[in-house]
Amino acid sequence: xKLIGSCFxxxxxxxxxxxxxxxxxxxxxxxxxxxxxxxxxxxxxRAGAPLWTVERADSTVILVGSIEGVPRDHxxxxxxxxxxxxxxxxxxxxxxxxxxxxxxxxxxxxxxxxARLPSGRxxxxxxxxxxxxxxxxxxxxxxxxxxxxxxxxxxSLDLLRDAGRERRARGAPAVVREAxxxxxxxxxxxxxxxxxxxxDNLITLPPETYLxxxxxxxxxxxxxxxAAWRRIDDWTGLRVPEVLANPLDxxxxxxxxSGDPDIAPVVRARWAEAVREALGQxxxxxxxxxxxxxxxxxxxxxxxxxxxxxxxxxxWRMDQR
Numbered sequence: 313x314k315l316i317g318s319c320f321x322x323x324x325x326x327x328x329x330x331x332x333x334x335x336x337x338x339x340x341x342x343x344x345x346x347x348x349x350x351x352x353x354x355x356x357x358r359a360g361a362p363l364w365t366v367e368r369a370d371s372t373v374i375l376v377g378s379i380e381g382v383p384r385d386h387x388x389x390x391x392x393x394x395x396x397x398x399x400x401x402x403x404x405x406x407x408x409x410x411x412x413x414x415x416x417x418x419x420x421x422x423x424x425x426x427a428r429l430p431s432g433r434x435x436x437x438x439x440x441x442x443x444x445x446x447x448x449x450x451x452x453x454x455x456x457x458x459x460x461x462x463x464x465x466x467x468s469l470d471l472l473r474d475a476g477r478e479r480r481a482r483g484a485p486a487v488v489r490e491a492x493x494x495x496x497x498x499x500x501x502x503x504x505x506x507x508x509x510x511x512d513n514l515i516t517l518p519p520e521t522y523l524x525x526x527x528x529x530x531x532x533x534x535x536x537x538x539a540a541w542r543r544i545d546d547w548t549g550l551r552v553p554e555v556l557a558n559p560l561d562x563x564x565x566x567x568x569x570s571g572d573p574d575i576a577p578v579v580r581a582r583w584a585e586a587v588r589e590a591l592g593q594x595x596x597x598x599x600x601x602x603x604x605x606x607x608x609x610x611x612x613x614x615x616x617x618x619x620x621x622x623x624x625x626x627x628w629r630m631d632q633r
Contacts, residue, residue: 360389360548361484362603363396364625366587366616370594373587374400375612375623377603379547379555380564381540382483388548390487397491397598403499404586404599406485407579409569410504426514427466434460435467438519439526446530450474464522465514465568468529472567475532475560476540485600502586502599505575513572525571528563535559550626552607565604580605584612 362377374396382388397403429435436444450471451459459467492499532539535558543561546554555561565571583605590597606612607628616623627633 361393362547362550362552362607362626362628363393364606364613364623364628366591366621366623368591368621371591372596373590374596374598375587375606375625376484376488376598376600377547377552377606378406378484378600379543379561379603380483382544382547384482386544386548388544390484393484393487394491397488397497398495399596400497400598401595402590402593402597403488403492403497404590404597404601405489405499405501406600406602407503407505407582408501410506427463429461429463429519433519435462435464436460438464438523443527443530446534450530450533464519464526468522468525468563468567471526471529471533472560472563475529475535475563476537488598488600502601503579503582505569505579513574514568517573521573522568525563525567528559528566532560532563547603552603552626552628553630556604556607561604570602580611584615587612587616 364375364377366373366375376393429437435447439447447459447467451457459470462470489499491497539558540560543555543558546552546558570576583601587599587601590599601612604611609629613623613628
């Protein structure tokens with residue numbers, strides 16, 4: 313069953329994420345020699361990804377607005393981001409998930425609870441009639457009606473895949489990590505999410521918890537692959553408000569694991585704390601953060617601006633244009 317395969321892949325991804333986040337430099341971390349700050353700022357502004365430069369005293373933080381699902385063959389000019397990485401002294405990577413073998417086995421053991429709704433229940437028991445009608449239109453070509461008993465989180469993930477979510481991707485975190493490895497620049501994730509927390513929420517939260525995710529996933533599926541490609545084009549074109557308004561981006565923000573109701577607030581708080589800590593360190597820090605956490609209303613960029621700082625980079629709100 314494709315949903316079981318998807319959930320198993322998610323579990324394996326959680327189990328291996330910590331290893332991918334380890335500092336890649338052989339022989340231990342080394343501090344790269346600082347270069348002219350003006351070059352860093354110019355490089356950041358011409359990158360094919362949204363970047364903002366924030367300065368306080370002798371500290372500079374370059375914020376990289378990252379999104380999921382950038383196809384490997386998409387021409388988004390990573391060379392400028394690689395150059396900005398090479399001129400940094402330290403890197404902040406996204407939150408990492410750390411899952412034990414026991415977490416993975418537990419998820420496999422409870423896969424029925426994750427993949428299917430409670431016995432005797434169907435999607436119609438949880439969603440309003442208008443949303444059910446939209447789902448039925450999207451699923452009209454299915455060979456069976458098994459989707460009607462899928463868990464809401466699993467059904468949402470299937471819809472996001474159909475909407476054009478790219479699985480084989482090479483986005484900003486991968487580009488920065490490779491450049492940091494070559495330059496022997498130390499880095500670390502801003503924090504860790506324990507695998508048991510992700511698994512517990514996935515198993516124990518009531519199905520209706522995922523109704524906002526399902527509603528957004530239906531909208532993304534209705535918009536189709538064209539909207540998914542437009543999201544990537546807007547990202548590389550530095551059209552940040554358009555990215556945040558894209559139905560696929562909104563769905564990814566609301567759906568598991570990014571939209572986990574317990575973990576999402578923790579991730580946002582930790583990023584805000586990490587940026588403030590970086591602004592208290594001399595030199596240049598490059599931080600690869602989810603674009604939405606940076607640019608959403610009340611996000612990190614708004615917070616920095618409210619504190620009297622001046623994030624230099626593309627407009628992140630419509631009123632800035």
